[in-house]
Amino acid sequence: MSLLLGYSPKLFIRKPVLVRASGGGSSSMVQTPPCFIHGADPCGADHVLLEYAYSMKNHPRLRKKAPEQLVYNDAEVTTIGSSHGWVASLMHGVGTLRLHDDLNPVASDANPKRISLPPLVTVPHCQTQIVTNVSLSSPSPEDEDCVVAVKFLGPQLSYCRPSSALGSKSKWFNIRIANPSFFSSRVMFSEKLNMFRIPGAGGQLIGSWDLCKDQHTPEILVLRYRNLPELSEAEREVMDTCFTTEHLVESQSTGETFLVKCFRKSVNGGTSWETKAVMVFRVLPLGNALYTRHLGDLTIFISKSEAFCVRASSFPDVRPNEVYILEDTEIAFFRLADSDISGELGNDDLDLADLDLEKMFEFLSSDEFAVI
Numbered sequence: 001m002s003l004l005l006g007y008s009p010k011l012f013i014r015k016p017v018l019v020r021a022s023g024g025g026s027s028s029m030v031q032t033p034p035c036f037i038h039g040a041d042p043c044g045a046d047h048v049l050l051e052y053a054y055s056m057k058n059h060p061r062l063r064k065k066a067p068e069q070l071v072y073n074d075a076e077v078t079t080i081g082s083s084h085g086w087v088a089s090l091m092h093g094v095g096t097l098r099l100h101d102d103l104n105p106v107a108s109d110a111n112p113k114r115i116s117l118p119p120l121v122t123v124p125h126c127q128t129q130i131v132t133n134v135s136l137s138s139p140s141p142e143d144e145d146c147v148v149a150v151k152f153l154g155p156q157l158s159y160c161r162p163s164s165a166l167g168s169k170s171k172w173f174n175i176r177i178a179n180p181s182f183f184s185s186r187v188m189f190s191e192k193l194n195m196f197r198i199p200g201a202g203g204q205l206i207g208s209w210d211l212c213k214d215q216h217t218p219e220i221l222v223l224r225y226r227n228l229p230e231l232s233e234a235e236r237e238v239m240d241t242c243f244t245t246e247h248l249v250e251s252q253s254t255g256e257t258f259l260v261k262c263f264r265k266s267v268n269g270g271t272s273w274e275t276k277a278v279m280v281f282r283v284l285p286l287g288n289a290l291y292t293r294h295l296g297d298l299t300i301f302i303s304k305s306e307a308f309c310v311r312a313s314s315f316p317d318v319r320p321n322e323v324y325i326l327e328d329t330e331i332a333f334f335r336l337a338d339s340d341i342s343g344e345l346g347n348d349d350l351d352l353a354d355l356d357l358e359k360m361f362e363f364l365s366s367d368e369f370a371v372i
Contacts, residue, residue, distance in 0.1 A: 040071050048072075050103070065109045066102040080131045081305035083189075086141060088134040088150075095120050095128070097150065099141050099162065115141055115162050117148065123176045126156035133186045133305055135196060137212060147211050149196045151187040155180075159196075159211045175209070175216050182207055188248050188306050192255055195219075199246040203261055206248065206283070223259070223289045225281065238276050239263050247307040248283075249300050257283040260300060260307065260323060271329070275341060278323050278334040293336040295321045303327070 043049035048071050050064045069077045070089060078090045080097075085104040088097055099115040101107040120128045132151040141148060141162035149159040157175045177183070181200035190197050195208045207218040231239070242263035249258045263277040280300070281289040299318050300309040303326040312320035325332040325343075332343035 040066075042068075062105055064105060067100075070100065070102055078131075081133045081303075083134055083136040083306050084139045086136060088131075090129075090131055091116075092129070097131075097134070099148070113142075117160055117162060118170050118172055120158070121172050121174055123156045123174045126152065126154050126176060128152055128156065128158075130154075132184070135187045135189045135306055137189045137194075137196070145212070147196075149187050149189070149209075149211060151185070151198065154183050157187065157198075157209070173211075173214065173216075177207075177218075179205070179207070179220075181205060185246065186306070188250070190248075190250050190257070191252060192250060192257070197248055199248050199259060201246065202244070203246045203259055203281075203289075206259075221287050223281075223283065223287050225289050225291065227291045229291060235277070238265075241265060242276050243273070247302050249307040249309050251298055251309050253311050254296075254298070258295075258300065258309070259283050259289055260302060262302065262325065264327075273327060274330060275325055275327075275332040275334070275343065277339070278325075278336075278341070280323065280336060293321075293339075295336060297321075299324065301326075 040048040040050050043065055046068050047065050048068050050066050050071075051062070070079050070087060076091065076093050078092065080088045080090055082088060082103075085107070086099045086101055087103050088099055090096075091098055096119050097117045099117065100112060102109065102112045102114075107113070122128045130153040132153050135149045135151075136146060137149075138146040140146065144163050146162055147159055148162055149157065151157055155177045157177055158172045159175075160170050160172045162170065179200065181202065181204070182198045184201060185198045187196050187198050189195075190208070193208060194212060195210050197206055197208045199206050204223055206221040206223065208221065209215065209218050242265050245262050245264070247260045247262070249260060250256070251258070259281045261279045261281070262275055263279075264273045264275050266272070267274045280292055280295070282292050283289050295309075297311050297313050297320045298309045299312045299320055300323045301307065302323060310318065312318040319333075319335075321336050323334040323336065325334065330343060332341055334341050
């Protein structure tokens with residue numbers, strides 16, 4: 001949910017981003033290849049110099065300055081995650097959320113954009129100190145119709161319109177979710193439905209909120225699983241001992257919706273989590289969830305921010321029909337065709353430069369940061 005103190009940033013990024021031209025306030029679409037933050041070195045007062053490395057071997061490395069607080073959190077600031085390249089941070093002292101584009105590799109480091117949202121309001125019997133994730137309905141919070149949804153651990157779901165915040169007229173609308181299966185889940189925005197969606201724990205339900213129209217009552221979709229694989233007794237025993245998380249992913253290129261179930265087990269005396277299995281289901285409009293091992297040209301990326309998928313053929317070295325998982329102490333790659341998992345367990349010293357990049361790569365895209 002946030003950067004651990006002393007941990008280097010691990011980010012996922014995807015698709016084109018809206019970047020201000022260096023000469024002024026105009027915007028242009030910039031396509032950046034998959035990349036990762038290779039390091040963060042001290043750079044003047046309260047800043048670090050981030051180094052980005054790309055999957056293409058001949059691509060020049062980029063170095064970019066960013067606030068130290070966004071990389072190494074303290075008691076005042078917690079970096080939560082991101083959506084569309086906008087990193088969200090919780091300012092504990094004043095109880096507000098702030099959106100930044102500082103960590104976007106193609107955004108200006110000389111003139112970064114930072115948008116402070118209104119002070120958070122805690123619903124009775126809820127809390128606003130632990131944020132599950134943040135989701136934007138459009139690529140830029142400066143868009144007039146952009147809605148920012150914040151899912152807190154527990155019943156509270158809040159949203160506001162940042163463009164109003166620029167004129168000091170924005171406010172939070174708060175929803176207390178009744179169904180406890182949504183309390184620990186993450187929120188995502190569906191461009192296809194124009195609604196914010198949350199998968200229920202266990203993967204039995206999907207709740208959809210039309211926050212763009214200020215509809216606070218969710219539409220509930222009950223899932224019916226089909227085409228389930230036959231598992232061996234050993235596979236069932238492993239999965240029964242695992243902690244399960246559910247992630248909703250929408251492909252913008254195909255319009256498909258996928259539910260990804262990750263089965264993870266505590267290892268190393270409880271200091272790390274290791275992915276033991278992954279199951280992907282194609283979710284149809286009426287609730288049928290079809291187990292699949294075939295994503296075609298798509299690759300799914302899972303981390304602690306919004307999950308996303310891309311066409312692998314659009315990015316060199318991204319392998320199709322796989323699920324890439326990035327967590328605090330694990331990088332895992334799940335191949336759907338044969339259910340093979342490769343990866344690396346570690347700690348804050350995890351460095352992809354030490355891994356076989358033919359098989360392992362910590363990817364970023366260009367508008368979706370998943371900050372751990």
